[in-house]
Amino acid sequence: MIDEDLKAGKNDGRVHTRFPPEPNGYLHIGHAKSICLNFGIAADYNGMCNLRFDDTDPSKEEVEYVDSIKQNVRWLGFDWADREYYASDYFEQLYAYAVQLIKAGKAYVDSLSAKEIRQYRGTLTEPGRNSPYRDRSVAENLNLFERMRAGEFADGEHVLRAKIDMASPNIVLRDPTLYRIKKVAHYRTGARWCIYPMYDFTHCLSDSIERITHSLCTLEFEINRALYDWVLDNLEVECHPQQIEFARLNLSHTVLSKRKLIQLVEKGHVKGWNDPRMPTISGLQRRGYTPESIRNFCERIGVAKADSMVDIALLEYCIREDLNLRAPRVMGVLRPLRVVIDNYPPDQVEELEAINNPEDPSTGTRKVPFSRELYIEKDDFMEDPPKKFFRLAPGREVRLRYAYFIKCVKVVKDPQSGEVTALHCTYDPATRGGSAPDGRKVKATLHWVSAPHALAAEVRLYDHLFIKENPNEVEEGRDFTHYLNPHSLEILKDCRVEPSLAGTAPGRRYQFERLGYFCVDAVDSFPAKPVFNRTVTLRDTWAKIQKARPK
């Protein structure tokens, strides 16, 4: 990519990147873009990519997040070997660098309050003013900084700042804070430290320590690049990595900011970080997404410097494309409608042969039991069918997949509600296996299960988390949760699936023919009562026709 020119001699041809998450939340699909980019570029140029936790704010970071991040990156298919680093492991070195800066007269201890510092900083258009403490002697700064570390002061009493230029048009350069006092235990260093370095000081030096060549980050850090370079230019370092920015991912119908995701979790709008509706890696995994489909998605969206909003339809396309090739087909009925085949012998059961995956003949076939009593999908019958409805209707003949042609002869309704409760049909024995010897055609093929043989199952149907394409764009007085989709989860407790699904394992993925791709829930599914998550529907032309002309 952009690296091609840089490879012309620089870094003696070495390419070394890193993925630097802060362990203060779960990773989401936007991070997947960064992961694929960083590990991908390293792989492309025969280089390496480190995993580094940017853990310099102990008040927000936890091991739970570290563990989930490691699991997610691994699941996505990337390997950082033994290069698992933590900024917190560099605290001692970072401290020494800070002392070096003080000695060079390029950093000072400021004793202004946070509020005062803000006032002194100026605004976007007006320059800031120097802090009255800006000209403390090197010795005094050294002494104060040492005592900050020793815990002699309370939070906020002092900070260490770089001495750059309070009048800089770039606000980031107006004597940025380098260290603050935070008497909070760190999940890794415990109580060893009570001062913690800031991002701008930590990140560039961590990159340098690890001899990173290309430091890829998102657009909002563009303005920080000047500081990234200033720190490295004003310290004796062996390696000065190049920071390169790219646009973060925005996905339609969801949110991708940690702040908002954490809010969805904490306010109970979803059931947790791994709720299948969440755009988190854990959520997508539980939903049934494959690592391959996510990597492929990241490849397709590309990398650029312009803000963009990727249509979630592309993500859905990617998972369908992958699962179409590898998911075994099965039959399952979501909303069962009882069908009695009047002319089928009451005690007879036949084992019919069904293809496991037409895209992959090597997966062979299986047997599916057929009997006099079946279930079909409620949506596959209409008493009064509109023009383009090809499925079952009174007097109409359709095919039951891999089974027989059946014709609807009678509709049973609930006398009270008028709701259709069962259908009586006749079958044509000559159409066994699904084809008519006389060449007769039917316009539809339905999926079905044998009532006495079927397994009961729970199925969870998921839809977009948000109604609005961009929930970040809010009207006056509203917040993004206002656009939550009330139908993002529909639980169906009385579904029936074919018996071959008995004993299936958590995480297994299937295509329920004509419906979509489903995966056995990793948390709530048990052999006695399997639970399936709908990963994504199949493309559905009939649904589109219905949507096009609403009644």
Place this chain on the structure above:
RNA sequence: UGAGGGAUCGUCUAGCGGCAGGACGACGGGUUCUGGCCCCGUUAACCUAGGUUCGAAUCCUAGUCCCUCAGCCA
């Protein structure tokens, strides 16, 4: 308003002075024992205005619009 960035089909993205291409979506058709897959086709874009040039999405000038920054978060 200061500084730093960015603008190409509805969406994402190629292009590096020489026919604006691909993918997703949408629409239409073919095929089909999944209204799936697959195949074919249609739709549709260079932010604006000048300039340089035989020739500009690309180079220059001036504008317009959008994003980021005033945390002791990252």
